[in-house]
Amino acid sequence: MPVGNEVKPKTAWPELAEIIGKENLHAATTADACEGVTPQMIAEPGTAEDLARALRWAHDAGLKVTPRAGGTKLGWGNPPAACDLVLSTARLHRVLEHAWADMTVIVEAGCRVAALQKTLAEHGQQLALDPLWPERATIGGILSTNDSGPLRVRYGSLRDLIIGITVALPDGTLAKSGGKVVKNVAGYDLAKLFTGALGTLGVIVQAIFRLHPLPRERRSLSFSGAPQALNQLLLSILGSKLVPTGLQLRAEPGQAQLDVRFDGTTAGIEAQVKQLHQIAGGSALPTDSPAGAWTSHQSIWDGPTPALVAKFCVLPSHFAAICELFERTARAHSSAWRMVVQSVGAGYGRLEGNEPALRTALLALRGEIANMGGSIVVLSSPLAVKRGLDVWGPPCDAQPLTVRVKQRFDPDGTLNPGRFVGGI
């Protein structure tokens, strides 16, 4: 893929340095490369206003911009068609207002998830999410990549927890939508539009979330068995009166586990565990979940390379079929595999093998998952695999509308060009 960055005259950068302060503008190194594309400069503005001004400057100068904060998921999406400037939110890291009695928080986009949770825990509260790599991942990053985690089974995903957003657009506009009340239907819900938009519409600079109390008690149990039996048990749990705060199926060649997590009062958890035993019947006895069960969505990223990690979304009744599909596909292409899927139907799968095999395996998986009415999106893979396909899969009939939305927000394709669905 051509990476034809037009190098800007060096004289232009001092203008940007003037906007954000010269100590906040650095030359990029190869460590800043994003899927094979190395930017020229890294800008770290200290305020939302400076960020908006910097973005406008870059847009007017015809530069291509990639927003970044923690950088943990920078490679997600298609490789950028171009990237001249990384616009970092790293210095926008403050928790601006924790209104604990109202159970809301206003936080800047560059705040790391774990740092936010620590602040909230001082009042016994949490942002009810457990995304990937919380020590390093930031609020803007998890929003842009729509990364929620296993807790969504009970509390919903980011789109259900965000109640307000402030964004910077390529023309320098700073705009907000929503507010700091939980219930609000005034105007369009731009927070949802920007959640999962991979920084292609604007740069998120601030978000407001509704919060939940930290659990009083927590207990987690795991069942082992064949994927088919565990899928049945998962459906039985979904169809029961139980209210788990985590419910996931983990599988790898030759073994599978179902993890069930309960939060609440001691009496409530005990009663639910008892019911869980009844639902499972005598044949399957659970044990306490192994350490790491609830971070398996994270450990799936660890292992031998080359490898491909993809997010798939299917209906809960298809989980066993997905396990079987991974098994069959991996066998055909002599690669190893692992997967974990939350009961809402969102999961991660990992395939290990050489580059052509990964590519063929992915296309096989994609075809069969599409037949089930689901989707599979490549998050991480050798560059050669990503370059030969659209990581998002084939666009749907709303693609022309999607393109129009992009054109309205970012008419000149300044932000993350080429990275989103259909190469927009």
Added chain:
Amino acid sequence: MDARILNEFRAIVGATGLITEPEQLSTYECDGLTMFRVMPLAVLLPTSAEQVQAVVRVCHREKIPFVARGSGTGLSGGALPVANGIVISLARMNRILEVDLPNQRVVVEPGVMNLNVTARVAPDGYFYAPDPSSQQVCSIGGNVAENSGGAHCLKYGFTTTHVLGMEVVLPDGSLVHLGDRTVDHPGYDLTGVFVGSEGTLGIATKVILRIMKKPEVIQVLLAAFNSTNEAGAAVSGIIAAGMLPAAIEMMDNLAIQAAEAAVHANYPDCGGLLLVELDGPAPEVETLMDEVADVCTKCGAWEIRVAQSDAERARVWTGRKAAFAAVGRISPAYIVQDGVIPRTALPHVMSEIVRLSSECGLRVANVFHAGDGNLHPLVLYDDAVPGQDKLAEKLAGDILRLCIKAGGSITGEHGVGEEKKMFMAEMYTEPDLGTMQLVRCAFDPENLSNPDKVFPRPRLCGEKPGVYEPHPLEVAGVAQRF
């Protein structure tokens, strides 16, 4: 309307699907907010997505504005017709198309009544969570347009939480699918943008809903306090104790009187009544209900009842759900408002409402979704007294300004519609509104779908968006933009 176009419409929806007689059209001249009335040129009642699409294509070709309408129960004038346009009623598209219990999905046409979804899946122990008080008559399509809430959205979320995908006819007549049966459909969350867009982005012709399993136990506690401030303190206490009830509702004395007069709910005659519903595993609900009762007692509750059976619970809820209509028993006319405030601002906002009410001599009854700070002040007036309607409108507006000032919103669940669009400019800045308008222009560049609603001054889609530059008179404080 041009006979040629009428004939074309008739060919699409059939003679029984086209209304043009003035006396029949008058049924459609307003929605639940009856103070705004506009007679449409025609009303069309399509029975399929294909018919909706064909009708919209004609509208697009002829530049005829259209307003989609469900059951017409909306309270912000969102389904108010436009004088030179048509109304597309989705009432005849009322089939439940698919029920998938293992995956907890139901696919419906937009004209299906909210409560009919629950009725269909209740025998298997499931329910559809959003429960606006009008749920017996309001439609899913209308709920999608308004992002309807209800008493239980404190715990279960709003319509947007429970809509996974849609089939939509866009204002240019194209048919697209947003979202899907599965979660996290790749691409922009256009479902999330469409829900709550008040009919300004197109017409949903099919909706994929998520249903939920009914909780093991549901209990409602009713507590009587001397004042709404005491009741408000109890709400804060419950939240601070780390509980997330399914619903927390509050009524003041005037609202209680109205409910008693209308449905004899047997509420105690008190200054502030709190209803707290907890649901979940039985032992958990019992433990937490004791804690709720403790908090209420500490905050001054002098009577506490716990309704445990379905029948008792239904009786307790009857008064609350009937409250809006019940106010008709104690006042000839009233305006329902829908402001939202951060919960902690409640005592201040309540005392301000009392002050404003006494200043203008009109009574205000208050019904709140107290858990999430959604106020429903009912401004009572006599429409037979000249000028009192204007006074009531002003008071209702002042209450909304109080909500904005407290960091809240002008609408929690009724929508902006026709009624509150002028307040949008007080809640949001020009760049905020301009950015929302970008979405509008992507979906409906010709401003045909429910035009002139929600936004105070629709920006033409040809206008170049850009950083808002205030007029020198604004900078000087001489003029203000509305």
